[in-house]
Amino acid sequence: xxxxxxxxxxxxxxxxxxxKRLDNRKFDEYRNLEIEKGYVGxxxxxxxxxxLGDTKVLVGISMDAGEPYPDSPGQGxxxxxxxxxxxxxxYFESGPPRQNSIELARVIDxxxxxxxAIPTDKLAINDEKVWVVYIDIHILDNxxxxxxxxxxxxxxxxxxxRMPKFEDDTIIRGxxxxxxxxxxxxxxxxxxxxxxxxxxxxxxDEEYAMDTxxxxxxxxxxxxxxxxxxxxxxxxxxxxxxxxxAFSKGNExxxxxEG
Amino acid sequence: MKLLENGKRLDGRALDEIRDVKIETGVLKRAAGSxxxxxxxxxxxxxxxxxxxxxxxxxxxxxxxxxxxxxxMAPFSVDDRKRPGxxxxxxxxxxxxxxxxxxxxxxxxxxxxxxxxxxxxxxxxAGTRCAGLTAAAVAIxxxxxxxxxxxxxxxxGKIDGEIAVDLMKDEDNYGDSDVPLAILPRKKEVVLxxxxxxxxxxxxxxxxxxxxxxxxxVYEVQKAALLSSMDSVEGGE
Amino acid sequence: MMDVTDRELVFPGRILxxxxxxxxxxFREGRNVFSSIxxxxxxxxxxxxxxxxxxxxxxxxxxxxxxxxxxxxxGSWLIDIGSFSKxxxxxxxxxxxxxxxxxxxxxxxxDLISAKISEVNELKSSQLMRPWKLEExxxxxxxxxKIPRVVGKKRSMLxxxxxxxxCKIVVGQNGRVWLKGNNIEIAIKAIRKIxxxxxxxxxxxxxxxxxxxxxxxx
Numbered sequence: 026x027x028x029x030x031x032x033x034x035x036x037x038x039x040x041x042x043x044x045k046r047l048d049n050r051k052f053d054e055y056r057n058l059e060i061e062k063g064y065v066g067x068x069x070x071x072x073x074x075x076x077l078g079d080t081k082v083l084v085g086i087s088m089d090a091g092e093p094y095p096d097s098p099g100q101g102x103x104x105x106x107x108x109x110x111x112x113x114x115x116y117f118e119s120g121p122p123r124q125n126s127i128e129l130a131r132v133i134d135x136x137x138x139x140x141x142a143i144p145t146d147k148l149a150i151n152d153e154k155v156w157v158v159y160i161d162i163h164i165l166d167n168x169x170x171x172x173x174x175x176x177x178x179x180x181x182x183x184x185x186x187r188m189p190k191f192e193d194d195t196i197i198r199g200x201x202x203x204x205x206x207x208x209x210x211x212x213x214x215x216x217x218x219x220x221x222x223x224x225x226x227x228x229x230d231e232e233y234a235m236d237t238x239x240x241x242x243x244x245x246x247x248x249x250x251x252x253x254x255x256x257x258x259x260x261x262x263x264x265x266x267x268x269x270x271a272f273s274k275g276n277e278x279x280x281x282x283e284g
Numbered sequence: 285m286k287l288l289e290n291g292k293r294l295d296g297r298a299l300d301e302i303r304d305v306k307i308e309t310g311v312l313k314r315a316a317g318s319x320x321x322x323x324x325x326x327x328x329x330x331x332x333x334x335x336x337x338x339x340x341x342x343x344x345x346x347x348x349x350x351x352x353x354x355x356x357m358a359p360f361s362v363d364d365r366k367r368p369g370x371x372x373x374x375x376x377x378x379x380x381x382x383x384x385x386x387x388x389x390x391x392x393x394x395x396x397x398x399x400x401x402x403x404x405x406x407x408x409x410a411g412t413r414c415a416g417l418t419a420a421a422v423a424i425x426x427x428x429x430x431x432x433x434x435x436x437x438x439x440x441g442k443i444d445g446e447i448a449v450d451l452m453k454d455e456d457n458y459g460d461s462d463v464p465l466a467i468l469p470r471k472k473e474v475v476l477x478x479x480x481x482x483x484x485x486x487x488x489x490x491x492x493x494x495x496x497x498x499x500x501x502v503y504e505v506q507k508a509a510l511l512s513s514m515d516s517v518e519g520g521e
Numbered sequence: 522m523m524d525v526t527d528r529e530l531v532f533p534g535r536i537l538x539x540x541x542x543x544x545x546x547x548f549r550e551g552r553n554v555f556s557s558i559x560x561x562x563x564x565x566x567x568x569x570x571x572x573x574x575x576x577x578x579x580x581x582x583x584x585x586x587x588x589x590x591x592x593x594x595x596g597s598w599l600i601d602i603g604s605f606s607k608x609x610x611x612x613x614x615x616x617x618x619x620x621x622x623x624x625x626x627x628x629x630x631x632d633l634i635s636a637k638i639s640e641v642n643e644l645k646s647s648q649l650m651r652p653w654k655l656e657e658x659x660x661x662x663x664x665x666x667k668i669p670r671v672v673g674k675k676r677s678m679l680x681x682x683x684x685x686x687x688c689k690i691v692v693g694q695n696g697r698v699w700l701k702g703n704n705i706e707i708a709i710k711a712i713r714k715i716x717x718x719x720x721x722x723x724x725x726x727x728x729x730x731x732x733x734x735x736x737x738x739x
Contacts, residue, residue, distance in 0.1 A: 124379040127372050139480045199448065217443070236493050237383075250479030254382060256387040257471035264492065268485060334577030335605035346644055349605070388533075390548070390557060393579070395644045397605035402611060426668065428576030430546065430557035433534035470534040470555075472645050510532040510559050514574055 037234040041220040048078075049231060053270060055226045056080075056170075056283060059066040060177065062185040067207055071186025071205065075178035078228060079168035081113075084160060084178040086186045088205070090150055101148020101155045107175065107258040108124035114167040128253060130162065133176045133213065135249035136242030140211035142180065149208055150191055158186075159206070163230035169229035172240050172251075181282050183207050212278045213242040213249070214271040218257055223266055225274060239264070241271035287443040287455055294454055302438060302450040302498045307419065307509035309426040315402075317427025319509070321419035324452050325409035330419035330425050331402050338398035351396035353382040353401040355416055361408040377413050384417055384437075384466050384475040390430040401428065410456040411439050414499075417466050417476065422506050426513065429512035434506050435475055438498030440491035447487055449494040463488065465495040469503035525562040530557050531571055542568035547678065561720055567706055573721065578604045578665040578695040580638055581646040587660070587693030588649065590632045596620045600636070600649055603662075603695050610636060610649040628652065633699065635659060635691050655691060658701030661709060665696035665717055670719040672713055678725055682711050685732045707735045 037047055050056070056078030064074035064083060071086035093100050107130040137143065137160070148156040160182070162175045186205040190197040217227035217235035220250020229234060242249040247268065252259060259267075287294060297303070303324030312318035315331035315487040322328075338344045359365050370378070385401060401424065403416035414437035421435040441451040442461040451459055461481025467474055483491060523538040525531060535556045537547055543554045543712045547570060556562065560571040580586070582600060588608060592599035596619045612619025615627045628634060633656075636649040663671060672679045672692055683690055684707035694700075700708055711728055718724060 124375050124437065127375045128379055131372060131376050135480045139482065143484075188375075246482045246484055247479060248482060250477055251380075252474065252477040253383060256383055256475075258387055258468060258471065258475055259477065260473055261492075264474060264477065265489075272485070317575065337605055337607070394605050396646075425559045426575070428558050428560070428573045430548075431533035432548065432555070432557065434532070468534075507532055511530050512531045514559060515605070 033230050034234040037230055038220045041222055041224070041234075046224065048147075048228065050226075052222055052244045053225050055070070055274060055278070056228075058278065060181050060281060061251070062181055071182045071184075073178045073181035073185055075174050075181065077168070077170060077174040077177070077226070079166060080170060080174045080229075081164075081166035081173045082171070082178045083163045083165055084162070084175070084182040086182050086205075087159040087161065088186070088189055088196075089157045089159070090191065092153065092261040093149075093155045097145075099146070099149045099155065101143070101158065103134075103138060103143050103145070103158040103160065105130045105137070105160040105162065105179070107133075107164065108166050109167070112166075113164045115159040120259065128251070129171055129175060132172055132240055132242075132249060132253075133162065133179055134160070135251075136176055136211040136213050137179060137183070140209050140242070140244045140246075140248040142183065142207050142211055142244075144202050144206055144208050144210050156188075158183075167229060169232050170215055170226050173213050173215050173226060174253060176211070176242065177278060177282060178214070180207075180210055184210070184282065205220045209244045210279045210282055211242050211244050211248050212275040213240050214274045214278070215240040216267050216270060217254070218259065218263060223263060223270070225270060239267045241267055247271070285458055287458060293443070295308055295447065295452065299448040300494055300497065301444055303452065305418075305502055306503045307422055307505055307510055309422055309513040315421045315423070317425065317429065318358060319419045319422035319426060321415055321422070323415040323418070324450075325407060326405070326415045327407040328405045328412065328414055328415045328419045329406060330416065330422045330423040331404075332420070332429065333400050334427065335394040335397035335399050335429070338396060343398075343434045344396045345395065346395055348391035349389075349397040349399050350379075351382055351386045351389055351391060351401065353385055353403060353420060354378050355381055355403045355405070355413065356469045357405040357408060357412070361405050373480075377416075379472050380478070381413065381417050381420065384435055385420060385424065387432045387475045388421070388433050388435055388468060390432065393430060407491060408453070410451050410453040411435075411464070413476075414464055414466065414468055417479045418502055418506065422509055425510055431460060433468040435466050435504060436469045436499040436503040437464070437476065438502055439464040440495040440498065442481065442483065442487065442491070447490045447494060448497060449498045461487075461491070463491045465492065465499060467496060467499050490520055523564060523567075525564065525569060527562065528685070529562045529577070530560075531556040531562045533557055537569040537571075538561060544568055544570040546571040546573060563602050574668045574720070575664060576666045580604055580608065580645060582608060582638055582641050584694035585635060585692075586637045586638060586695040587633065587635050587655065587691065587697035587699055588695075590628045590630055590634065592608075593625045593628075593630060598624060600634070602649075603697060604645075606645040606647065608638070608647045608649055608677050610652060613653055614650055628654065635693060635699070635719070645729070655663040655699045655701075658689070658699050659705060661700070661712070663696050663698050663712060665694065666695060667716045667719045668692060668694055670724065671698070671715050672723060678715065678728065679731060680719075681725070682708055682732065685729075685736065686711075704736070707732065707739075710735065
């Protein structure tokens with residue numbers, strides 16, 4: 026654990042009791058969000074660079090022709106991976122990042138997969154082959170709330186994705202054949218619980234101070250949830266409030282992502 | 285496939301009815317505490333060792349013990365053999381189970397130490413993370429490791445468009461949403477919450493309520509198992 | 522108000538009472554006191570505590586423990602006391618010039634000792650003093666929570682077992698018991714019986730009878 030962040034924890038918990046945040050945001054206020062689609066547009070089929078406060082995430086989408094899962098013939102495949110690059114935090118190498126990065130990838134994956142944003146049934150190429158969509162999430166600067174930043178970047182990149190041209194049983198790299206169809210825009214929305222308050226979009230310092238967090242990914246329905254990031258508990262009311270926040274904030278962010 | 289007939293499920297349960305849960309404590313000799321749990325067709329073994337020196341060293345915390353729960357599915361626990369060893373799903377489950385258990389164990393009694401909890405899924409029939417967590421909480425209590433409360437768990441999901449508690453595998457395969465929940469039964473607070481699928485706000489609230497009530501029923505089974513195990517210890521002649 | 526009766530079985534999170542005094546193995550939230558373990562509630566006046574049936578060993582000052590030498594360091598030893606925390610013993614316990622002597626002359630890796638805990642710091646790591654080497658004999662592990670019963674009030678139980686069997690016994694509060702000499706098997710049987718029946722009444726008499734029977738039938 027980062028010692029300074031640990032030491033700031035008490036201070037943060039105390040000012041939150043007084044209704045304040047270290048960066049003066051309101052409890053239900055997101056940090057400034059910037060989305061740049063097509064950031065690495067030469068090679069990747071789709072990409073998006075997202076800045077959420079000082080958190081920076083780059084997502085690249087690669088597409089390949091591959092085999093479907095045996096239990097779902099004719100259905101395209103999606104896989105999501107994260108890399109917590111050592112560049113993003115001095116602590117990404119030393120700690121036990123494996124479980125953290127797996128959780129991050131899986132929560133983002135669930136929001137996209139369960140919402141049906143990628144219509145896998147439309148991704149068959151021929152009788153044997155289907156499109157495989159790789160979502161690779163590169164964390165470049167960890168200023169906190171990686172789930173939201175990564176999830177927003179992932180769906181933004183998917184909306185930017187072009188279908189590679191496929192001829193004579195091979196992919197022609199660098200040539201495109203329309204866009205990847207995307208059916209809806211799932212948005213993850215994370216609250217941290219600190220001093221019995223729910224705070225939207227926690228910074229890294231707030232993550233050190235938090236008791237727990239709850240992420241909810243929504244479209245017009247709820248598609249994924251994950252409590253994680255600490256040993257604290259949630260009350261019924263916390264869960265209700267977080268659901269409300271996820272829908273209202275999700276709608277705002279969706280406009281930015283689709284825009 | 286039709287999963288509901290006259291409001292009854294494939295195995296005759298009502299929508300708000302959980303499967304039978306049985307728990308036995310002290311089933312392993314070497315573990316400090318253990319529990320064997322049957323939950324419908326799920327069969328789960330949980331064991332815990334006494335706090336011991338934490339390895340690797342860099343994970344030590346001088347203010348409290350670090351609790352690590354390892355969730356593992358036996359290769360033969362599912363229809364298609366599961367490749368042995370930790371996959372991404374089990375790593376994620378291990379993480380959230382560790383967090384849920386860490387919220388009740390009095391970790392500050394054991395600075396610098398590690399507490400290892402193992403959850404072995406021997407036979408899987410949906411709801412294994414809830415079953416594993418429920419068994420793990422009993423195993424920790426069985427070891428005499430101090431806790432503020434137990435952890436009780438249950439899931440709810442959607443079948444044929446209806447919200448139902450504690451899906452079994454046949455329902456889960458065709459069902460389209462799942463909300464695993466774990467609570468502190470005394471304080472009525474949430475220590476594990478996940479969801480995947482598609483649910484409206486109202487559907488989610490219903491599922492949450494059903495899972496919560498299911499977990500409270502599981503709590504009764506946990507308490508009974510702990511009390512009856514002590515009864516036999518105490519007896520004497 | 523007390524919510525449990527004396528000797529009632531309780532589990533973690535079970536309420537013991539409201540506005541009562543709290544002692545071992547319980548915790549307070551607001552005015553309420555709860556059990557933190559699986560065990561037997563004991564009520565004395567307005568105070569409740571819980572006796573554990575199981576549990577590991579946490580070092581406590583002035584406990585006599587049985588340890589195993591696990592490392593010989595410069596000027597001290599590292600001793601395994603069967604707990605989650607480390608125990609050290611200074612070379613000065615046996616020699617004036619600890620830093621310049623080969624301490625393995627006194628105790629080497631694998632040696633069994635009994636010693637007293639002189640100090641426990643905030644990390645629960647402990648200092649040992651007055652070591653005594655235990656040679657030959659047999660070591661058994663007993664549930665540390667049952668050790669008080671094995672020893673008995675004013676060592677009555679332990680002395681009785683020693684007298685009757687003629688066996689040398691050293692009991693460590695950390696759950697290790699060392700035995701040497703006559704009738705070892707009978708002494709072990711008695712200790713196991715105490716371990717199993719620790720919470721029941723009239724135990725001393727029953728153990729005494731048990732020992733007599735066992736010794737006669739030899």
